[in-house]
Amino acid sequence: MPALNHPRPHTETLANGLRVTLRHAPNLKRCAAALRVAAGSHDVPLAWPGMAHFLEHLLFLGTERFPARQGLMAYVQSHGGQINARTSERTTDYFFELPPQAFAGGLERLSDMLAHPRMNPDDQQQEREVLQAEFVAWSQDATAQQQFALFDGLSEAHPLRGFHAGNRATLPVEQPEFQQALQDFYQRFYQTGQMTLSLAGPQSLEELRTLAEAFGNVIAKGESIEQHAPVPLMSTSERSYQQAEERRLNWLFALESLPESCAEALAFLCHWLNSAKPGGLSADLRERGLAVHLKAQPLYQFAGQALLHIELTLPANGLPTGIHERLMDWLSFFAQQDWTPLREEYATLHQRQQQVSSALQLARLDSEQHEVGLSGQGVTALKQILTQIGAVDNFSGPWQLPAPNPFLRTEAPASNAGLIRGQTSAHRGLRTFAQDRSRSRRERSPMQFSQALPDNSAEGAIYLRWRLDSSPASALQSRLENNLHALREDARQAGVDVSFSASGNEWLLKMTGLQEPMPTVLEHALKELTQPDAAVSQATPASVALMPIRQLLKALPDHCLAHTANTDDTQQLWSSARWDGLAIGMSAQTQAAMGLALSRVHGTPDNQLTPPPTLSSQRLWSAVDSGSSEHALLLFCPAATGELADEAAWRLLAHFCQTPFYQRLRVELQLGYAVFSALRQIHGTTGLLFGVQSPNVAPADLLQHIEQFLSGLPMLINTLDDNAFIAGRQTLAEQFSQAALPTAQAAELLWQGKLGGRSSDYLTQLPEAILQIDRVALLAAARRLNQAEGGWRCLASSTSPGTPWQAAK
Structure with missing residues (x-):
C-alpha cells in the first residue's frame, strides 16, 4: 500500500506577510486552494450587520480583468472543479479544487477578485436582494431558528446573540456612510497580513511555493491586525445552561481562558462523547431509556472562548430525569482515564482520513491549522476543559472505554501477493494465460472486477446491487440503515465510506475509499443487513430537515425507477433478490480477501443486465412535500438515446449551459439563491439536470424560465466562436482522462457505465466521443433536448401544472 500523506504540511510566511501552507501529496489527481481571511461577521461595525457576508458575495461578481462569465466561479465550473466560500464569526474562507493544468488560472482569478x-452600485443592489432572499428563508426555517435559539442563554452583549447574515434593512447600499464602512472593512482586512493561503496537490513544494508567491504578489501588503476579543460568553457566574424542546435536550457549556490547543482538545472530547459503542455515555443513556441519540460539537471557538453543545434526542415519552447526572458521571470517568490508547487510535484514524481526503479537504484542513491528533499541549487543554465543565475525581459508573475500531487494524501483506509460481516481484504487471482465464471468469461472474483502473493504488470501490420482487417499505429501509450506523462510522474512521440506499425495487450497497479494509467491512455489512432480527432495531434518530432543493435531489433517484407493492418482510425480499456488482481498482490480494464475503451474499447471483429506465418522450411530474414555504423544482432531461454519442453530446451541452444558466436565472432574473445545472447519471441514464429554489416564484413559473433558457440553446451554441467551441470541448474531454479522475469519481462513472450497458473501456471511449461532437451535432442535440425526445422528469414542491405534463404514478 502506498505511504500515507505526510501529516504536517510545510508552513512559512512570505516576505510580503502572506502566511502559506503547502502540501505535496503525489497521490492526488487534483489541486486545491483554501484562502482564509482573519475577519468575519463579528468584526464588522455594529451599525452594519451582515457586511462581511455581503462582501464575500460581492467579490464573486467579477472584475475588470475577469468579468463574471470569465471569473473564478465560471472558470472552476468549466473545468469540472468545485468552488465555495463561507463567512464565519471571525474568518472568511474561499476555496476551490481544479485539475493541475488549470490550477494556476484559478489562483490568478482568486487573487484578482480579492x-x-x-x-459596482448596481451589482450591490442586486446582490443585496439575494441576501434578502436568504434571510427570508433563514427566518422561516425551523431548524435554523432552533440553532440560533441555542445562544439565548449567553450574555446579551456577546456578538453570538446578534444577527450577522445581512438583509435589506441592515445593508443600506445607497448611503455614503455604508459605502465608506464597506471600503474601510475591505482595506483593513483584505491584505496579506490577515490571510493564510493553503495549497495542496501533486506538485512539488517548489512548484506550490512559486504559485503561492505569484498569488501573494497581487494582494495588498499589510500587517497582521489583532481581532478584538469579545465580552465573556455569560454574564453570570454560571458556566452552563440547559434548553428543552420537543424530543430534544440541549446542554451548553461556556468555556473561557482556554489555551490555543483547545480546538484539538474539544475535537478529541467530542469524538469519544459521540461514540455509540457499549459502555459509553450514548449506549448507557439509550439502555436506560433516557435518550435515543447523542451529538456533541463545539458551536464556537475564538480567543480562548468556546461553546460546547451536547444535543440529546429524547424518547417519545417526554423529558426523563437523571440525564445530567449520567453525563457528568461519564465526564468524570473520562477525566480519570489514561488517554494513551485513545490518542493512538485517534491519530491512526486521522491518518486514514488524510489518506483518502481530496485535495480540497486537505487544503481546508491545513487552513484550520489544527493538529490532526491530540498533542501534549492538547492533553493539558483537555484537562482544563473537563475541569471547567465540572468533572470531578470520582464517578459511580459502570463505564468502559470504547472497544478498538476493528477496521483500523492493518495486516501485513502476504509475501509476493498477487504473484503466481515462477514469478518474482520483477514480473509484477505481467499476465499469463492462466491469469487471463481467471480474469475472464471473474468478468462473467455477478461481481465483476474492473480492469479499467490500475490495481496498485491504495483506493478502490465496491458496488453491490440487489434487484427485488417488491419495493422495501420505508420503515424497513430506515431500520436496515440504522443497523449499519455503527459499522458506517467505524468504516469511515478507517477510510471507507459506506452507503446503503433503496430506489424503486433495488438496493445498493456502495463502498469507496481505502481498499485494504474493504473485504472485512463488506463481510460485517452483509451480516448486519441479513441478521434475523433486522426488523427489530433501535429507534432512528430524527434527522435534520434538508432544504427543499436538497430534498428533491435526495428523492430523484427513487422517482426514476418503477415501484411495485411495498413490503417489510425482510426474509421475502432477500430470498427473491438477484444480485450483481462491480469492484474497481482492487489488487489481487484484496480480490482474494473478498472471496469469503462474496460467498455469503444473500440472494441469487445474476449478471444479466437490465436496460436503463426510459421515459419515451413523456413529461412526468412528481410533487414532493418539502414542508417548507420555499418553492423548489428539479428538471431531469435524459439523453435522446442510450448511445455513447448522445451521452457525449449531452455532456457537452451541460458544459456550455452551466455558467449561462446560472447567470440568467440567478444573477439577471434573481429567481433564487440555489440555482444550478449539471450532467447527472442516474441508474445508467445520462441526463441534464436543472435546479432552482426560490422564496417567491412558484414551480410552474420556474419551469417556464428553464424552458425559455433551453429554447435559446441553439442561439447560445451559434454565438460561440470556433476557438471557444474547440477549447470548451477539449477542456471537457480532459476531465475524463485517468490522470485527472479521482478514484471515487472514476468508480461512479464505471458503475453508471455498467448500468447503461457500456463496454469495459468506457473511460477511454468517453473522451474520444466528446472530441467527435461538432457544432452541427451539438445543435441537433439541443433540438432533441427541447423536443424532449428522451423524456423529461420534473420533481417540484407543488402539483403538476397540467398538459403536456402527466402526474407520475
Missing part, C-alpha cells in the same frame, strides 16, 4: 473588486 485585489480588484469592482464594488
Whole structure:
C-alpha cells in the first residue's frame, strides 16, 4: 500500500506577510486552494450587520480583468472543479479544487477578485436582494431558528446573540456612510497580513511555493491586525445552561481562558462523547431509556472562548430525569482515564482520513491549522476543559472505554501477493494465460472486477446491487440503515465510506475509499443487513430537515425507477433478490480477501443486465412535500438515446449551459439563491439536470424560465466562436482522462457505465466521443433536448401544472 500523506504540511510566511501552507501529496489527481481571511461577521461595525457576508458575495461578481462569465466561479465550473466560500464569526474562507493544468488560472482569478473588486452600485443592489432572499428563508426555517435559539442563554452583549447574515434593512447600499464602512472593512482586512493561503496537490513544494508567491504578489501588503476579543460568553457566574424542546435536550457549556490547543482538545472530547459503542455515555443513556441519540460539537471557538453543545434526542415519552447526572458521571470517568490508547487510535484514524481526503479537504484542513491528533499541549487543554465543565475525581459508573475500531487494524501483506509460481516481484504487471482465464471468469461472474483502473493504488470501490420482487417499505429501509450506523462510522474512521440506499425495487450497497479494509467491512455489512432480527432495531434518530432543493435531489433517484407493492418482510425480499456488482481498482490480494464475503451474499447471483429506465418522450411530474414555504423544482432531461454519442453530446451541452444558466436565472432574473445545472447519471441514464429554489416564484413559473433558457440553446451554441467551441470541448474531454479522475469519481462513472450497458473501456471511449461532437451535432442535440425526445422528469414542491405534463404514478 502506498505511504500515507505526510501529516504536517510545510508552513512559512512570505516576505510580503502572506502566511502559506503547502502540501505535496503525489497521490492526488487534483489541486486545491483554501484562502482564509482573519475577519468575519463579528468584526464588522455594529451599525452594519451582515457586511462581511455581503462582501464575500460581492467579490464573486467579477472584475475588470475577469468579468463574471470569465471569473473564478465560471472558470472552476468549466473545468469540472468545485468552488465555495463561507463567512464565519471571525474568518472568511474561499476555496476551490481544479485539475493541475488549470490550477494556476484559478489562483490568478482568486487573487484578482480579492485585489480588484469592482464594488459596482448596481451589482450591490442586486446582490443585496439575494441576501434578502436568504434571510427570508433563514427566518422561516425551523431548524435554523432552533440553532440560533441555542445562544439565548449567553450574555446579551456577546456578538453570538446578534444577527450577522445581512438583509435589506441592515445593508443600506445607497448611503455614503455604508459605502465608506464597506471600503474601510475591505482595506483593513483584505491584505496579506490577515490571510493564510493553503495549497495542496501533486506538485512539488517548489512548484506550490512559486504559485503561492505569484498569488501573494497581487494582494495588498499589510500587517497582521489583532481581532478584538469579545465580552465573556455569560454574564453570570454560571458556566452552563440547559434548553428543552420537543424530543430534544440541549446542554451548553461556556468555556473561557482556554489555551490555543483547545480546538484539538474539544475535537478529541467530542469524538469519544459521540461514540455509540457499549459502555459509553450514548449506549448507557439509550439502555436506560433516557435518550435515543447523542451529538456533541463545539458551536464556537475564538480567543480562548468556546461553546460546547451536547444535543440529546429524547424518547417519545417526554423529558426523563437523571440525564445530567449520567453525563457528568461519564465526564468524570473520562477525566480519570489514561488517554494513551485513545490518542493512538485517534491519530491512526486521522491518518486514514488524510489518506483518502481530496485535495480540497486537505487544503481546508491545513487552513484550520489544527493538529490532526491530540498533542501534549492538547492533553493539558483537555484537562482544563473537563475541569471547567465540572468533572470531578470520582464517578459511580459502570463505564468502559470504547472497544478498538476493528477496521483500523492493518495486516501485513502476504509475501509476493498477487504473484503466481515462477514469478518474482520483477514480473509484477505481467499476465499469463492462466491469469487471463481467471480474469475472464471473474468478468462473467455477478461481481465483476474492473480492469479499467490500475490495481496498485491504495483506493478502490465496491458496488453491490440487489434487484427485488417488491419495493422495501420505508420503515424497513430506515431500520436496515440504522443497523449499519455503527459499522458506517467505524468504516469511515478507517477510510471507507459506506452507503446503503433503496430506489424503486433495488438496493445498493456502495463502498469507496481505502481498499485494504474493504473485504472485512463488506463481510460485517452483509451480516448486519441479513441478521434475523433486522426488523427489530433501535429507534432512528430524527434527522435534520434538508432544504427543499436538497430534498428533491435526495428523492430523484427513487422517482426514476418503477415501484411495485411495498413490503417489510425482510426474509421475502432477500430470498427473491438477484444480485450483481462491480469492484474497481482492487489488487489481487484484496480480490482474494473478498472471496469469503462474496460467498455469503444473500440472494441469487445474476449478471444479466437490465436496460436503463426510459421515459419515451413523456413529461412526468412528481410533487414532493418539502414542508417548507420555499418553492423548489428539479428538471431531469435524459439523453435522446442510450448511445455513447448522445451521452457525449449531452455532456457537452451541460458544459456550455452551466455558467449561462446560472447567470440568467440567478444573477439577471434573481429567481433564487440555489440555482444550478449539471450532467447527472442516474441508474445508467445520462441526463441534464436543472435546479432552482426560490422564496417567491412558484414551480410552474420556474419551469417556464428553464424552458425559455433551453429554447435559446441553439442561439447560445451559434454565438460561440470556433476557438471557444474547440477549447470548451477539449477542456471537457480532459476531465475524463485517468490522470485527472479521482478514484471515487472514476468508480461512479464505471458503475453508471455498467448500468447503461457500456463496454469495459468506457473511460477511454468517453473522451474520444466528446472530441467527435461538432457544432452541427451539438445543435441537433439541443433540438432533441427541447423536443424532449428522451423524456423529461420534473420533481417540484407543488402539483403538476397540467398538459403536456402527466402526474407520475
